[in-house]
Amino acid sequence: GSEMCIRDRPEPYPLLQGRVDTDVCIIGGGFLGLTTALALSERGTNAALLEAAEIGWGASGRNNGLVAPGLKRDPWQVRRKLGAERGDRLLRFSGAAPDRVFELIDRHGIDCDADRRGWVQAAHSKRALKVVQRRATEWQSLGVDAGMLAVSDLASELGTDVYKGGCCYAGGGSINPLAYAHGLAQAASMAGALLHEQSPAIRIERQQGLWIVVSPYGAVVARHLLCCTNAYNASIEPLQGTVIPLRTAQVATRPLPQDVAATILPGAAAASDTRRLLTSFRLTADRRLIMGGASATAGDEHPGLLRHLHRAAATRFAGVSPAHWEFGWSGYLALTRDHLPGIVRVDDNFLAGVGCNGRGIAMTTAMGQTLADLVGGKPDSESAVPVGPPRRIVGFGWRRLGVAAGVAGNRLLDRIGSLR
Numbered sequence: 001g002s003e004m005c006i007r008d009r010p011e012p013y014p015l016l017q018g019r020v021d022t023d024v025c026i027i028g029g030g031f032l033g034l035t036t037a038l039a040l041s042e043r044g045t046n047a048a049l050l051e052a053a054e055i056g057w058g059a060s061g062r063n064n065g066l067v068a069p070g071l072k073r074d075p076w077q078v079r080r081k082l083g084a085e086r087g088d089r090l091l092r093f094s095g096a097a098p099d100r101v102f103e104l105i106d107r108h109g110i111d112c113d114a115d116r117r118g119w120v121q122a123a124h125s126k127r128a129l130k131v132v133q134r135r136a137t138e139w140q141s142l143g144v145d146a147g148m149l150a151v152s153d154l155a156s157e158l159g160t161d162v163y164k165g166g167c168c169y170a171g172g173g174s175i176n177p178l179a180y181a182h183g184l185a186q187a188a189s190m191a192g193a194l195l196h197e198q199s200p201a202i203r204i205e206r207q208q209g210l211w212i213v214v215s216p217y218g219a220v221v222a223r224h225l226l227c228c229t230n231a232y233n234a235s236i237e238p239l240q241g242t243v244i245p246l247r248t249a250q251v252a253t254r255p256l257p258q259d260v261a262a263t264i265l266p267g268a269a270a271a272s273d274t275r276r277l278l279t280s281f282r283l284t285a286d287r288r289l290i291m292g293g294a295s296a297t298a299g300d301e302h303p304g305l306l307r308h309l310h311r312a313a314a315t316r317f318a319g320v321s322p323a324h325w326e327f328g329w330s331g332y333l334a335l336t337r338d339h340l341p342g343i344v345r346v347d348d349n350f351l352a353g354v355g356c357n358g359r360g361i362a363m364t365t366a367m368g369q370t371l372a373d374l375v376g377g378k379p380d381s382e383s384a385v386p387v388g389p390p391r392r393i394v395g396f397g398w399r400r401l402g403v404a405a406g407v408a409g410n411r412l413l414d415r416i417g418s419l420r
Contacts (some may be wrong), residue, residue: 009137012387013055013189016199016218022210024375025222027201027236030060031361033228034184034354035104035368041191048220049193052158052200056181058232059360064250064280065177065291066270067098068119069169072339072357074131075138077324081338082386088142093145093384095144095365097362098171104307104365105175110183112176113285115269119172124165129165129273133223136167145170157267160316166271173269177361189338199296204236211350217398224375226350230360231334238346239394242336248294249330251283251313253320278358279312289313289320294333294358304329329408333358341367343387347381353385 024040026033029051040047051057071078071094079087098119103115123129136146146169155161157168189195196215203214204225211225227236231245256264264283265271271278279293291309306328313320336342336355341363344352353371356363369386380387 009054010186013051013060013185013195013197015217016048016050016196016220018220018222019294020048020194022048022194022220024048024224024226025211025220026228027230027232027329028054028224028228029057029181029185029195030058030195030230031181031184031364032226032230032368032371033131033254034060034181034188034224035365036226036228036353036371037193037195037368038104038184039372041188041193042379043372043376044370045375045383047188047193048189048222049195050199050201050220051195051197052232054176054197055185055195057335059331060181060228060364061178062244062250062329063177063248063291063360064270064335065173065174065282065284065361066119066272066280066292067100067101067175067361068270068272068359069095069144069170071341071359071363074135075142078340081340089384090386091142094341094359094363095139095142096171097359097366100174100366100369101180101362102173102186104184108183108187110187112182112183114173114175115170115282115285116173117267117269118168118170119174120157120166120168120271122154122158122166122266122273124163124273124275126164133164139169141215147170147222148207150159153267156318158266158271159264160268163273164315168268172396175361176224176284177317180361182340183364201236208348215404223349225347225350226268226375227346227350228246228364228371229352229378230354230356230364233330238390239344239352239354242352242390243334244336244343245332245334246294246358247302247305248292248333248358249302249309250290250292251309251325251327252327253307253324254326255287255329256289256320258287259287263319264289264317267283279309281313281316288326289317289324302328305330311313327367333360337391341384341385343367343371343374343385344390346390351375361397 025046026049200214205212213220270282
């Protein structure tokens with residue numbers, strides 16, 4: 001079956017109606033909410049999940065499908081920020097995160113075109129190659145299977161010769177992200193979680209030590225509240241301004257002719273490059289090329305982003321012509337101030353997972369287990385993902401302006417960087 005709009009959507013989950021009493025209320029039906037609901041249900045904790053739109057409607061259904069280990073920050077930066085012991089714990093956790101994704105897919109038989117042939121980080125300049133090499137060495141010392149690719153191997157692995165070198169992370173890969181979200185939802189539901197679609201949380205109240213989450217036609221009453229909305233959490237007051245939403249877009253071709261498809265990424269599941277405004281690409285099970293990239297929140301220019309990605313594809317793959325493009329879509333991912341993921345403790349029994357900074361599939365999947373552990377009483381100090389109070393990003397109201405200026409600067413830096 002084709003993997004775009006054509007794949008059948010499972011039966012929708014019902015609207016929340018009336019009062020539901022449960023242990024844990026989860027707001028947000030993306031990877032983080034779903035994996036948390038699954039982990040809680042499997043250990044016998046009752047959970048009810050509210051999704052304002054449809055399962056996977058936000059970043060979980062709109063991303064590029066890359067399953068990559070690690071973080072946006074390099075190991076040395078993480079240790080400098082968190083200290084050696086806490087830094088290492090987060091690093092090992094993130095390095096192993098892709099394994100969690102593929103384990104869940106295997107265990108629950110999720111049909112989402114999982115491809116485990118590795119994720120390649122390709123260097124767009126000689127200078128970037130040095131960074132990629134250092135990064136690979138650091139991750140190797142943390143037990144991550146990472147191997148440098150010679151320039152001569154790049155064309156056969158990636159199908160393009162525009163890069164100066166790269167590193168293959170063997171544990172990475174790609175999936176159809178929306179199909180993965182649907183599979184997680186089904187697994188969570190079968191394990192006993194109550195999932196509700198078209199059920200936005202319009203008000204949150206605290207009464208007699210319980211959380212009351214009010215939706216248009218009902219309410220969930222729970223001891224614990226978990227907010228898993230990430231880039232879409234602006235309506236939840238204590239989380240306002242804790243992340244910067246960054247617009248990211250994807251474009252997909254129609255299924256490519258066999259001979260053209262055979263030349264794209266013959267040796268790996270997916271690749272991303274080192275430009276500041278990163279471009280990533282993969283080939284789907286039905287031979288579509290998907291190119292993805294992030295841009296400014298400023299102006300939120302959807303058409304401009306799509307054109308940028310069409311150009312990026314043309315410079316990398318000669319066989320892909322403008323006539324091949326069929327779909328384009330965009331949405332938001334969440335950036336945190338320190339570019340590290342975190343768990344926000346808003347209140348005793350109110351937690352939120354934030355900021356995967358573009359490494360969401362593996363990170364949210366692994367973080368779901370962590371949230372379930374914290375609900376179960378594990379101390380914050382033992383969590384691999386740092387737990388702390390909400391921290392607002394200074395100047396949040398000006399973010400459109402700031403991000404726009406930053407992105408214009410990054411385009412320039414990319415252009416200068418590729419001249420070296």
